Amino acid sequence: MIYLELFWSFFQIGLFSIGGGYAAMPLIEHQVVDVHPWLTMTQFADIMTIAEMTPGPVAINSATFVGIQVAGLPGAVIATMGCILPSCIIVMALAYVYYRFRGLTVIQGILAGLRPAVIAMIASAGISLIILSFYGQRTLPDDPGAVNCVSVLIFGAGLLILRKWKVNPIHIMLGAGAAGILLYSVL
Secondary structure, X not given: OHHHHHHHHHHHHHHHOOOOHXXXXXXXXXXXXXXXXXXXXHHHHHHHHHHHHOOOXXXXXXXXXXXXXXXXXXXXXXHHHHHHHHHHHHHHHHHHHHHHHOOOHHHHHHHHHHHHHHHHHHHHHHHHHHHHHHHOOOOOOOOOOXXXXXXXXXXXXXXXXXXXXXXXXXXXXXXXXXXXXXXXXXX
């Protein structure tokens, strides 16, 4: 039964995650933390961090890691297949439709209308992860002074370095990890 639940959950994620892995984060979070309490929010954040750091699409990496966590290697294969199958079907259908009707303004309007929704989904996922990192919980606390200053410092330094000096994001992640090890072991 767990295999069917994994497949169906990630099939839905694959079906509705228009815009890539980052846009799928809120959908993945909803399925694996809220609908099926397979992971805690902290475990979800850890898996998303690992999924972002490993090569490959974030949604597929997430499906694989969640599947391993929930049901071992067979769970990883089933969750990954559930995540990939809708994309394969949709891409084949859309490729046919696009090449057949690409000159129509309706198709161009649909594509233009999807862009803001994708940006909103990515922003939602980013804000959720920032709140979790800064406050250690999924929602803003009643006491805004309960912020984790070390997380804010690492985030601010990484953002500043990334925006001002255009450093490779991999170097930012490695530096943030090293700073986290150093600062959290000292404090």
